[in-house]
Amino acid sequence: MRDIFNQELKQLGSDLETMARQVATAIERAAESLSNGDIIIAEQVIDADERINDLQRDIDDMCIMLLARQQPVAGDLRNVISALRMAQTLERQGDLARHIAAIARGRYPEPPVPEPVMGLILQMADAAVRAGADVARLIATHDLELAAQIQRGDSELDSLHRQSFQMILDPAHDLSRQQVVDAVLMGRFLERFGDHSTSVARRMAYLVSGGAPG
Amino acid sequence: MRDIFNQELKQLGSDLETMARQVATAIERAAESLSNGDIIIAEQVIDADERINDLQRDIDDMCIMLLARQQPVAGDLRNVISALRMAQTLERQGDLARHIAAIARGRYPEPPVPEPVMGLILQMADAAVRAGADVARLIATHDLELAAQIQRGDSELDSLHRQSFQMILDPAHDLSRQQVVDAVLMGRFLERFGDHSTSVARRMAYLVSGGAPG
Numbered sequence: 519m520r521d522i523f524n525q526e527l528k529q530l531g532s533d534l535e536t537m538a539r540q541v542a543t544a545i546e547r548a549a550e551s552l553s554n555g556d557i558i559i560a561e562q563v564i565d566a567d568e569r570i571n572d573l574q575r576d577i578d579d580m581c582i583m584l585l586a587r588q589q590p591v592a593g594d595l596r597n598v599i600s601a602l603r604m605a606q607t608l609e610r611q612g613d614l615a616r617h618i619a620a621i622a623r624g625r626y627p628e629p630p631v632p633e634p635v636m637g638l639i640l641q642m643a644d645a646a647v648r649a650g651a652d653v654a655r656l657i658a659t660h661d662l663e664l665a666a667q668i669q670r671g672d673s674e675l676d677s678l679h680r681q682s683f684q685m686i687l688d689p690a691h692d693l694s695r696q697q698v699v700d701a702v703l704m705g706r707f708l709e710r711f712g713d714h715s716t717s718v719a720r721r722m723a724y725l726v727s728g729g730a731p732g
Numbered sequence: 733m734r735d736i737f738n739q740e741l742k743q744l745g746s747d748l749e750t751m752a753r754q755v756a757t758a759i760e761r762a763a764e765s766l767s768n769g770d771i772i773i774a775e776q777v778i779d780a781d782e783r784i785n786d787l788q789r790d791i792d793d794m795c796i797m798l799l800a801r802q803q804p805v806a807g808d809l810r811n812v813i814s815a816l817r818m819a820q821t822l823e824r825q826g827d828l829a830r831h832i833a834a835i836a837r838g839r840y841p842e843p844p845v846p847e848p849v850m851g852l853i854l855q856m857a858d859a860a861v862r863a864g865a866d867v868a869r870l871i872a873t874h875d876l877e878l879a880a881q882i883q884r885g886d887s888e889l890d891s892l893h894r895q896s897f898q899m900i901l902d903p904a905h906d907l908s909r910q911q912v913v914d915a916v917l918m919g920r921f922l923e924r925f926g927d928h929s930t931s932v933a934r935r936m937a938y939l940v941s942g943g944a945p946g
Contacts, residue, residue, distance in 0.1 A: 582813060589803035599796060599816075606817075687909050695901050695912055702916045 523588045530580055530601050531657075534608075537573040538657045538718075540566065541608050542650035544615035545711060549643035551622040552704075555629055563619035570612035577605040593728075600725045604657070607714045607721075611650070614707045614714075618643070621700050630700040635691055638682050639701060642708040645675040649715035656719060660726050668719035675712035679705050737802045744794055744815050745871075748822075751787040752871045752932075754780065755822050756864035758829035759925060763857035765836040766918075769843055777833035784826035791819040807942075814939045818871070821928045821935075825864070828925045832857070835914050844914040849905055852896050853915060856922040859889040863929035870933060874940050882933035889926035893919050 544563050551560035581602040584590065590598055621630050629636050649671055656664045682705040685691060686698055693701070758777050765774035795816040798804065804812055835844050843850050863885055870878045896919040899905060900912055907915070 582809070585799065585813070586805045586809050589805075591800050591803075595796070595800050599799070602813075603820075606820075683913065686913060689909070693909075695903070695907070698909055698912045699897065699900060699916050702913050703920070706917070706920060 523584075523590070523594070526580070526584055526588070527594065527597060530577065530584070530598070533573060533577050533580070534601055534604060535654070535658050537570060537577065537605060537608050538654040540570050540573065541611045541615065542647075542654040544570065544612055545618075545643075545650040546647050548615040548618040548622070549640070549647050551619050552630065552643055553640050555622065555625075555627055557623055557626045560619040560623040560626070564616050564623070567612045567616040571609060574605045574609040577601060581605075596725055596728075600721050604718050604721055607717050608653075611711055611714045614711045615650075617707050618704060621704055625700065630704065631693065631697045632691075635682070635685050635693065635697070635701050638678060638685055639704050639708070642675060642678045642682065642705065645671060645678065646708045646711045646715075649675070649712055653715050653718050656722055660722060662723055662726055665719040665723045665726075669716050672712045672716040675709060679709040737798075737804070737808070740794070740798055740802070741808065741811060744791065744798070744812070747787060747791050747794070748815055748818060749868070749872050751784060751791065751819060751822050752868040754784050754787065755825045755829065756861075756868040758784065758826055759832075759857075759864040760861050762829040762832040762836070763854070763861050765833050766844065766857055767854050769836065769839075769841055771837055771840045774833040774837040774840070778830050778837070781826050781830040785823060788819045788823040791815060795819075810939055810942075814935050818932050818935060821931050822867075825925055825928045828921045828928075829864075831921045832918060835918055839914065844918065845907065845911045846905075849896070849899050849907065849911070849915050852892060852899055853918050853922070856889060856892045856896065856919065859885060859892060860922045860925045860929075863889070863926055867929050867932050870936055874936060876937055876940055879933040879937045879940075883930050886926045886930040889923060893923040 544566060547559045547563045550556060551563065581598050584598050585595075588594075624630075631639060649668055652664055652668045652671070655661070656668065682701065686693065686701050686705075758780060761773045761777045764770060765777065795812050798812050799809075802808075838844075845853060863882055866878055866882045866885070869875070870882065896915065900907065900915050900919075
C-alpha cells in the first residue's frame with residue numbers, strides 16, 4: 519500500500535514538474551513573440567495552453583483520487599493539497615502567457631507599443647520569464663533558496679509595473695489609445711504572472727519547512 | 733465521530749456563506765463608491781478585505797484539519813475540497829472589489845471616467861454585484877438553477893467588457909490617458925470578478941450533481 523502511494527506521489531511530483539516546465543516555455547515564447555513580433559511563436563503559445571489545462575485536470579483528478587484512496591495525513595496530506603493548489607496556480611499562469619501572446623498576435627506585424635514603453639514591458643517580460651524558469655526548477659528541486667529568490671524577483675516586477683504606469687501616463691511618450699490599452703493589459707498580465715510565481719514559492723516554502731502557509 | 737464530522741462540515745458551510753456574503757457586500761459597496769464617488773464607502777471596502785482574507789485562512793485551516801482527522805471519502809471529500817477552492821476564489825473576488833474601490837478612492841472627488849464610458853462600467857459593476865449576491869445565495873441554498881443563472885449572467889458581463897473596449901477606443905469619447913488606464917483596469921477587474929463567480933457556480937454544480945468538475 520505504502521509503496522503504491524509513494525509511487526503515486528512521485529508521479530504527481532513529476533506531472534507538476536512537467537506542467538511547470540510547460541508554463542516556463544509558454545511565458546518564454548510569449549516574451550519572444552512580443553520582442554520579435556513572431557506570430558508563429560504567438561500561435562504556439564495559444565495552442566499549447568490547452569495542454570497545460572489538460573495537465574491541470576489530470577493532476578486534480580490524481581490528487582482527489584489519492585485523498586480518497588490513501589487518506590494521507592501530516593506531510594503527505596500537505597504534499598497532495600500543495601500539488602492541487604500549485605497546479606491551479608500554474609494553470610492560471612498559462613492563461614496569462616496566452617493573453618500576452620494574443621496581444622502580440624493581435625498587433626502583428628507591429629510591436630504592440632512603441633519605445634520606450636515597449637522596452638519597459640520587455641523588461642517585465644524578462645522578469646516573468648526568469649520567474650517561470652525558477653518556479654520550474656523550484657518544483658523539481660524544492661530548493662528554499664530559490665523560493666526566496668523568486669519572492670525577491672517579484673518585488674522587481676512590481677516596481678517595473680509601477681514604472682510602466684508612470685511611463686504610460688507621461689505625455690512625452692506618443693501612444694495611441696490602443697497602445698495605452700495594450701500596455702496596461704500587458705503590464706497587468708505580467709504582474710499577475712509574477713504574483714502567481716510568488717504564490718508557488720510561498721507554498722513550496724510551507725511544504726518544505728512546515729511553516730506558515732502561503 | 734460522524735456527529736462531530738457533520739457538525740464540522742456544517743460549520744465549514746456556514747463560514748463559506750459568511751465569506752460569500754462579505755464578498756457580495758464588498759462588490760456592492762465598491763460599485764456604490766464608483767457611482768457616488770463616496771470615499772468613505774471605498775475605504776470601507778479596502779479595510780474589510782482583511783476580514784475576507786482572514787476568513788479564507790480559517791476555512792483553509794479547517795479543511796486541512798478535516799482532511800487529516802476525518803479522512804473523508806466520496807461526497808464528503810468532494811465537499812471539503814470544494815470548500816477549499818471556493819474560499820480561494822472568494823478571496824480573489826474580495827481583492828478585485830478592493831482594487832475597484834481603490835480606483836474610486838484614487839480619483840476622488842471626480843468619477844474615474846466620464847460618460848458614456850462610466851455608464852458602461854457601471855453596467856458591468858451592476859452585473860458583478862448581481863453575480864456576487866447570487867453566489868452568496870448559491871452557497872447558502874445549493875440551488876442548481878441559480879448556478880445556471882450565474883453562468884448566463886457572466887456572458888452578459890463578458891459582452892459588456894468587449895463593448896467597453898470599443899467605447900474606450902472610440903475617438904469620439906474624450907478621455908485622458910489616466911481615464912483610459914482606469915477604464916481598462918476597472919473593466920478587467922469586473923470581468924475577472926464575473927469569471928470567478930462562474931467558477932464557483934460550476935464547482936457548486938459539480939458538488940451537487942456529482943457531474944464534471946468545474
